[in-house]
Amino acid sequence: MAATSPPGTGLLKGLGVTVKHLFRRPSTLMYPYERDDLAPRTRGVIALMDENCTVCMLCARECPDWCIYIESHKETVPPAKEGGRARTRNVLDRFAIDFSLCMYCGICVEVCPFDALWWSPEFEYSEYNMEGLLHEMEKLREWADTVPAPPPLDDGAQPPAEVADAIEKAEKERELAEAKAAEQAQAEEQGADAGGGAPAAAKAAEPKVEAGQIDQETYDQLIAEGKSERMARSKAKAAYVKKEKARLKAEADAAGGDEAAEQAAAPKPAEVHVEAGQIDQETYDQLIAEGKTERMARAKAKAAYVKKEKARLRAEAEGQAEGGDAAASADAAASDDSEQASDGGAQAAADAPAQEARKLGDVQVEGAGEIDQEVYDQLIAEGKNERIARSKAKAAWVKKRKQEQLDQEGDA
């Protein structure tokens, strides 16, 4: 008790507080007669949009209380196109949630990949019997209609990723259409101007062209025709871009042919990593000689270098695969080495091929039930127990078979 306040002040203060509250409005909500505005994400009940459900069973498996019951059957869907493959599809027969077990953790809603489960703010579903709390699909579907729209985002918040994507896509399409329309209009105008103006496609997304330069020829012509300087410049610019694009496209077509061929030859070109940052000097010189700007030439040369290098590496890899040189592909070998070390089997060490880089998993091997007798015997001799030896031997056999297959391919 502070020395300043006489004894009993605290007691009176307490009485003062309570009596002050006696005359405040009670904050009671007279529930059955009036209802509160529930928060948009109220966890009232779990609703089901059964048309979204694919019977993936994720919800039922994740449910900590095991209170979700799902039954389904498979149906064959006829092929969409003539000669296509018939598909099977899961059809939901029963989806029930036992709300006497449910603890409203919301994991099922969280985990549903197809937005079939939702939180509904509906909460008046009490029952006189516990059995009555087991609600079937129909009831859950009814609740799905009560799910409110999500609350609006805060000002300045980023839109959800999928929405942003959709907007971007729509925007792009719109721009493309505009550009096309502009091009057409330009073409018509050009016709009227007797080949004067060049169509503008400045905003075309690809191929990218360095803007800022003008087509001197067009410019001169336009000036001679008596156009204003500004107009002439912009038209010349557009003409330059157009020309450049046409040229690039032609180039790309030519290169594309090569690339397609190369891709056909190589199973997985993406696997080959090439150190970037170097340029193909030959390409560079040539482009400079052609009168390209320094930057453009450098970029093209770089791309050419990468392309060449990839091709070279692939050729090399194939060559090495035939030779059985394990050290050829560093990253692939490293992962394989660790596997071997843990195996403890000497056998597999010889099997560290470059083909590992091309993913042994890509190669299908049939007959997984067989074992490599040699590895098996060796492991048993080393004192491993029967089960481990068997599984390792099996793995060794599969690896061997894969190796053989890859070798054959390489030979071919």
Place this chain on the structure above:
Amino acid sequence: MMASLTHATTTVAQTVSLFDGFDGFVLPVILKLVFVLAAFFVLPLVGGYLEHKVMGRMQHRRGPVEAGPFGSLQLVADGIKFIQKEDLIPSAADRWVFAIAPGVALVPAMLVFLVIPFGPGVFALDFELGLFYALAAISVSVLGVLMGGWASANKFSLIGGLRAGAQLVAYELPLIIAAITVAVQAGTLSLVGIVESQATFQLFGTGINVWFVFPQIVGFAIFFVAAMAELSRPPFDMPIGDSELVFGYMTEYTGIKYAMYMLTEYAGMISMSALMVVLYLGGWQLLPGVPLPGCEAGGGLFDCSPTGIALGVAITIAKIMALVFLMVWARVAYPRLREDQLQRVCWLVLVPLSLANLAVVTIAKVVF
């Protein structure tokens, strides 16, 4: 029987109860019994309703709203519910003691109502030892609490019973001393006599008529605090101590027996408040020195017309409910004391203070 004895044995002209105005012996007795029972069963419910509502409003709630108009029949509904509930007796409990304990607590609380004057002539009995009788009856209630606490065969109940025993015996002392002080000042132990003496009491010969609460404000405070402790009302509810002892001596009680304990508590609230009204607040007087309208014939206290009687009863009950409100207010405002603080407050503060108060009043009485 007691009435006849006291009337036969005392020579002082006692004020007569309204019910003695009827002829014969049986009819007045029946009427008195009905009156006492009605007061015992109705007033605690009114007090309980007041507590529900006041507590609710102080906590930003509404209190009961559904049962009856404005929820006024909530406690009646509670009572019906308690009667319907299964009457459980723990298998390890001492069946007989467990069963009769609530009755042992309830009956003395009911007997107190016998002597409380609710208005001019509105009492069952006015005898010479009224105050002493009320205090003696209140003191017996402890026994029921101790019995219930022990018989439940439950450690929480036992500790609750023990706490109740220690608390009730301790706080009886300042309560009785404060009451005795009033009796000394009034010169009588009769409750009606005390009311009467307050109507004529003059403050130190100045001619100003006051109630005893003014010269004895310390005694009133002691009596009020001790009464709350006697009733185990918060902040003195350690015997129940629901955060530590489950529900103290009532832990094992359900149904009608539990209701009996609760009725004891609420009836105790009413009877203690009524005693305070009689001892300190001038009984059924409207204001100090103002004769009750309709009672002019009897000096503003007795021989009232029916309206005067009704007004007197209304005033008494209003005063009782005001005190009940104070108790509820204290309950909402203050947290529960610790057990040692409780005993400390009693033995180191209230008992010395009440003794000093008694000494001062006695000396003043002799001097003036």
Place this chain on the structure above:
Amino acid sequence: MTGHDVIFVLVGLLTASAAILTVTSKNLVHAALFLAVTLAGVAGVFLTLAADFLALVQLLVYVGAVAVLFLFGLMLTRAPIGREALDNQKRGLAIAVSGGLFVLLSTLIIGAVGSGALGETSVAEVAGPRIEDIGIATFAEWVLPFEVLSMLLLAALIGAIVLARPESGESGEEAEVTRIEMGDAPSSEGPQPLPDGSAPELTSGQGTEGSS
């Protein structure tokens, strides 16, 4: 036989049977409860004999305080919870002591009052004294014995406190041990001077809270 007689006999029978149950009961708490009934019955007997003040004193002091303290002490120390029995087998000694007491008291009372005083007045004529008369008799005529008795009780009270105090041990060492076992000593509850010698601030004023 008047109504008074009937009630007197009934109350007497109740009191006597409760007294017998008190000494024969195997359960200590039951015995204490029967004792409370006996004491209340005695109060009833006083009431039927028109001694209502004495009856109320009996009720207030013996039932409301002594019996409660008995029960309280039993529960605090060794009362078995529930139905278990707790009994000793010293019946013979108890009979001898109580019989001796009975003989002593009855001879004393008969000697003091005189056998002729009994049975002469009818019940209807018995009138208890007024409370004022009792008060005047106690504090005027018999004030000396009253004060002697109160001094005796005070001495007993102080003796009990001295016995119960933890410092009652002969050596200071023993008292110290007791203090540790009790949790906190009375002396440690007051404000202790701080190490720098200044008086500490009181954080809670238990003493003043109740007095407002």
